[in-house]
Amino acid sequence: MVEFTRRKLMASSAAAAIGIGAIGTVTGQEDGDTPGAPRINGDIKRLATTAHGAEVTGPFVFENGEVLFSLQHPSRDNPAPYDTAAVGVLAGLQFTFNGRSDEFDELEAPRSNAAQERVQVAGGEYDILVQEGDAINGGDERWGHPQTPDGTDLGEFVGSRYGDVGYNPDMNFFVSTDEEGLEGYLFTNNETSPGCISRTPISRGEDGWEADHEHAMELENLERFREIGGTRINCYGDLSPWETPMSSEEDYSHPRVSGTATVNDIVEAGSGVGLRGAAAFWNRPNPTEIAGALDELFDDSWNPQGTWALGGVEMLAYYLGADPVDQDGDTNTTDPIGDVYPNPYRYGRIVEVTDPTAAEPTPVKHHVMGRAAFECPEFLPDERTVYLASDGANKGLYKFVAEDPIPSYDDRMNVRGTLYAVHVTNDEAATNRPPAEVDLEIEWIELGTASNAEVESWIADYDDVTQVDYLETHAETDWEEDLETALAEADETVAVEGNRNYITDEDVLEWARQYEERGPDGVDEDLRRVPFLETRAAAKEIGATIEFRKAEGIDSLDDAEPGDFLYIGISELNDGMSDDEGDIRMDRVDGGVVYRAELEEDYNVSTLEPAVVGPDATDAESTLDVAPINVDNVMVLDDGRVLLCEDKGSFGRSYPNDALWVYEPPAVLSVDSVAISHESTGEADLTLSSVPDGLAGGRVTVSVDQTDVAEIVDASYHDALELTAGPSISADGSSVEFRFADLENEIESGGRNVTVATLELEGVGTGTADITVDVHELDDDSGMPIEPQARPGVVVTGPPAIGGGPGGRAPTDPDGDGRFEDVNGNGRLDYDDVVVLFEHIEADSVQLNDKAFDFNENGRIDYDDAVALYDEL
Secondary structure (H helix, E strand, C coil), X not given: CCCCCCCCCCCCCCCCCCCCCCCCCCCCCCCCCCCCCCEECCEEEEEEECCCCCEEEEEEECCCCCEEEEEECCCCCCCCCCCCCEEEEEECXXXXXXXXXXXXXXXXXXXXXXXXXXXXECCEEEEEEEECCCEEHHHCEECCCCECCCCCEHHHCCCCCXXXXXXXXXXXXXXXXXXXXXXXXXXXXXXXXXCEEEEEEEEEECCEEEXXXXXXXXXXXXXXXXXXXXXXXXXXXXXXXXXXEEEEEECCCCXXXXXXXXXXXXXXXXXXXXXXXXXXXXXXXXXXXXXXHHHHHHCCCCCCCCHHHHCCHHHHHHHHCCCCCCCCCCCCCCXXXXXXXXXXXXXXXXXXXXXXXXXCCEEEECHHHCCCEEEEEEECCCCCEEEEEECCCCECEEEEEECCCHHHXXXXXXXXXXXXXXXXXXXXXXXXXXXXXXXXEEEEEEEEEXXXXXXXXXXXXXXXXXXXXXXXXXXXXXXXXXHHHHHHHHHHHHHHHCCCCCCCHXXXXXXXXXXXXXXXXXXXXXXXXXXXHCHHHHHHHCCCCCCECCEEEEEECCCCCECEEEEEEECCECHHHCCCCCCCCCCCECCCEEEEEECXXXXXXXXXXXXXXXXXXXXXXXXXXCCCCCEEEEEECCCCCEEEEECCCCCCCCCCCCEEEEEECCCEEEECCEEECCCCEEEEEEEEECECCCCCXXXXXXXXXXXXXXXXXXXXXXXXXXXXXXXXXXXXXXXXXXXXECCCCCCCCCECCEEEEEEEEEECCCEEEEEEEEEEEXXXXXXXXXXXXEECEEEEECCCCCCCCHHHCCCECCCCCCCCCECCCCCCCCHHHHHHHHHCCCCHHHHCCHHHHCCXXXXXCCHHHHXXXXXXX
């Protein structure tokens, strides 16, 4: 217990310059603060604008090509019905999925007040299906409104709240119940606390889509939802490959440390004053008032990150059945809730709605996927890999990989897998360069492996913690005798020492120490919980890049394959991404950036490249009007185009409305990377993607820059290309020219990932060589030139046979990762590979090929490489 005294903390802040750029596929103005802002690598068209004050959220595209989105928190000054939150369909507009945005003429920017106060659609209208507060479920419920166990609407209670109930609809996903995809259930998230997931039956008739209000229901009011603690701040989400809605809990109040601080910073400072985040004050009576209380305690104090999002925590307690505290006045009191209180570790999760068409769907929280302010997940078609984006400042990007396909687990609580956090590795990301010029090279740091059931058991240890515990654990004064003094004592103790009711600072640091010494699987059993319950803080302590700002969109094709793209929307590139510390230090672009990452063979991603760069706040209106600003949700269409939803904040564009844009990515001509054994051969495909108007023909040269490493020995064309010349391979094997025409239109409009040709390479020496692509000419079926991005590949040639290898066979790379695990050359990884490497660790054939045998990735060959290889068995 600390002595109850006043402490002072001087808060400081820094401002960054706002840049100016130019629109188009070229770099921005040279005299702008941030060159290349804005820049669009491809084409873009405005499809719709929303009513004044509202974001564009929750996009969904039906099988027939019609589009739906939410009208989130519109201005109450708009004329009806645009003054009320809603979900509606863009009637009169249908995508044809040919890869080209020729279904509509671009919508003009809304200039008049009448146009700005309503939803506008290119060539159509916004037909509203359902609105906040609509009577549903036979009149027993209101759309978007959670209730207490006795059926009382949460909107009737006094106290701090997280927005108006029903006012913030976000995610929309449709689960069809017929083969045509024209009848089924619409699942809508509402960002409130307690959270709310609405299920609305909808169908399409001759006059368009209609909603069945009578049979709509608030899933949150089901007892099985209350049994898991309910949900909180349900934002965007995903529809899994097995057709279940995945709702994200965007719990901004989860940070235990503010901004760039770490738990170690607190321990070194001997105090958490100025460093702690909102999570420390979760179970404080009237928690949103903590900032003012800290000002009184420490004078120039701080506003712990996420404090505003503590609004609605007490409403969540009432939803769970707590007796409401003093509802006679207009404001909340500090009388503590002592009977039922929400467990913070149950929120900030991904919630799956299983059996979505059943009379009463069942919710499952995927606790093993970590805890954050999740805006959205993206479940990949392998049904094992999930990418997760977290909103807010100084946040991480995460990946989860299940051991088995998730739907194969009959009981979702048995889903088991490994959680990872992103780490940006390239130095260029920290050199204060414009984001348009810098790819982010990333790797994934393993945080831990567990199952939902294990994490649930750890969470349950904190289920009985209430606001009374906050006072009785951290204050010397009896709160029942002097509540004001006891609360002040508790606030000071928690600010300095931390909240002892939950995971402690010491637990986090001890986990990190053991992690560094023993690896993620070697920590003590009682510490395995740390990265799953305190995900952000744990990731910070082991060097993950927790610097991303407002990662609010993440999506790929529903049937994405290796070579397709994952898109990530960063609504604002500032704060931790544009400061002077950490792994990311780029020029500030408040308009944000949409990155894309090519999916690799195992659905991993290793490079984020800027696809759409937003403008700077001080750009001219002419620039601001024609570029997306603060892209929030993103949705990839079946033909590879991308819907970009705006939440543009306070930008000074000539019109105040947020817009829905359709982005057409550029064509990409890429050549595979390949790893081949010494004196053997391997194949690399030349692949063209994103060709909305098909492929007529062209001339392309592929070259290898190090012929002492690898040579091109053969090449062939795609079977569909009937008119070809060559291929012409140079005498030294350094290049091959392809010239071809698609006479029968086999490579059709909208084609993606089309293999144009294949080249065969032979490893002639140990090392690596770049494979480059030079496009001389490439035309589409309309006679227009295709100007693709040319993506190089790499060929890695393995070392010669190591002494003792059976039959003198050269090592091979069974998994294609560039390291040659099959040391004895028998075609597989086995124990003898470890023995051969150990016995010949000092031989030139090993020491001179460090890239091939550096299994522990420390940049050199040592005995630990044999241990690391053994660990792969």
